Amino acid sequence: DAGITQSPRHKVTETGTPVTLRCHQTENHRYMYWYRQDPGHGLRLIHYSYGVKDTDKGEVSDGYSVSRSKTEDFLLTLESATSSQTSVYFCAISESGGPYNSPLHFGNGTRLTVT
Amino acid sequence: RKEVEQDPGPFNVPEGATVAFNCTYSNSASQSFFWYRQDCRKEPKLLMSVYSSGNEDGRFTAQLNRASQYISLLIRDSKLSDSATYLCTSGTYKYIFGTGTRLKVLA
Numbered sequence: 001d002a003g004i005t006q007s008p009r010h011k012v013t014e015t016g017t018p019v020t021l022r023c024h025q026t027e028n029h030r031y032m033y034w035y036r037q038d039p040g041h042g043l044r045l046i047h048y049s050y051g052v053k054d055t056d057k058g059e060v061s062d063g064y065s066v067s068r069s070k071t072e073d074f075l076l077t078l079e080s081a082t083s084s085q086t087s088v089y090f091c092a093i094s095e096s097g098g099p100y101n102s103p104l105h106f107g108n109g110t111r112l113t114v115t
Numbered sequence: 116r117k118e119v120e121q122d123p124g125p126f127n128v129p130e131g132a133t134v135a136f137n138c139t140y141s142n143s144a145s146q147s148f149f150w151y152r153q154d155c156r157k158e159p160k161l162l163m164s165v166y167s168s169g170n171e172d173g174r175f176t177a178q179l180n181r182a183s184q185y186i187s188l189l190i191r192d193s194k195l196s197d198s199a200t201y202l203c204t205s206g207t208y209k210y211i212f213g214t215g216t217r218l219k220v221l222a
Contacts, residue, residue, distance in 0.1 A: 031208060042214030043159070043202065050208060059211065090158060094208070103149045104210055106158040 003027050004107035006091050012113045019078040021110050023091030025071075031094040032074040033104065034058075034066060036087040043090065049074055081114045088112075118142055119205055121213035129221050132193050136216045138203030139185045145205040148179055148186045153200045153215065162188075162201070193220045 003026030013019050023032060034046040035058075045058030047066040055066050063085060065077045078085055089110045095102035121138045128134045140148075148165035163170065165177040165186050176189040186203055200215040 033210070035212070040214070043212040045209065045211060048209060056209070058209065092210075094210075103147075103161045103164060104204070105161065109158055 004091060004093055004105060006089075006107040006110050008110060009108065010111045012115060013081050014115055015082060016080050019081050019112065019114075021076045021089055021091075021112070023074045023076070023107060025074075025093050027093060027095070027105075028071060029093040029095045030071075031096070032068065033092040033094070034064070034074065034076045035090045035092065036060065036085075037090060037109075038087050046076065046089075081112075083114050086112060086114045116141065117214070118211045119203060119213040121201075121203055121216045123214055123216060125217040125219050127219045127221055128193055130193055130195060132220075133189065133191050134193055134218065135187055135189045136201055136203075136218075137185050137187050138205075138213050139183075140203075140205040140211075141184065142205065142211075143184065144207065146207045147210075148177075148203070148205045149210075150175075150177055150186075150188050151202040151204065151212075153202055159202055190218075193218075195220050195222060 005024045007022045033048040035043045044060045049055045049068040067075045091107040092104040094104045119140045150162040151159040152162045153159040165179045169178045174191045178187045198220045200217045202215045204210045204212045
């Protein structure tokens with residue numbers, strides 16, 4: 001299995017508080033991704049990174065920010081959590097971009113509940 | 116309209132049956148396509164890549180139709196253990212997933 005660790009695995013927080021989720025990889029892969037998964041919506045891309053300090057928005061980026069200061073770490077921050085951000089968050093990594101890309105490999109997920 | 120679309124199912128099939136899923140994508144610039152399997156409350160796991168010429172892995176066959184912009188997954192001789200949600204994705208370095216197709220294989 002790809003070396004991807006997400007932390008925390010579970011978190012309960014209150015509306016309006018900041019929350020940071022961490023994704024750590026030991027594969028030295030260039031691409032990292034944050035998705036959220038909700039019933040009826042499937043996996044939706046929040047943000048992704050194509051290198052250190054290089055990030056871009058996905059499908060549902062409002063209310064989220066990311067940072068990647070090192071190859072191995074990709075942080076997802078909810079500046080002021082809302083109940084609509086209650087979800088399961090998955091981090092994924094990929095070795096390369098361009099044609100015939102290498103596939104994504106996912107972490108175990110973080111279950112976030114905003115009360 | 117979502118960029119990648121799948122029939123959510125569920126597809127209920129008896130053991131031993133053949134079942135096929137389609138997945139349509141709207142971004143004609145997409146260069147890579149994959150099928151993932153996801154079990155309840157688990158992370159998605161790569162099932163297979165989808166190549167232009169089509170590819171097979173045991174009981175699983177994947178096809179790509181660029182002209183009609185869809186990919187397909189065929190499962191032959193279904194097993195109880197194939198019960199899961201199957202997700203398709205397409206992209207170049209920005210991967211968009213379908214909502215998934217739920218498969219239940221019945222004894």
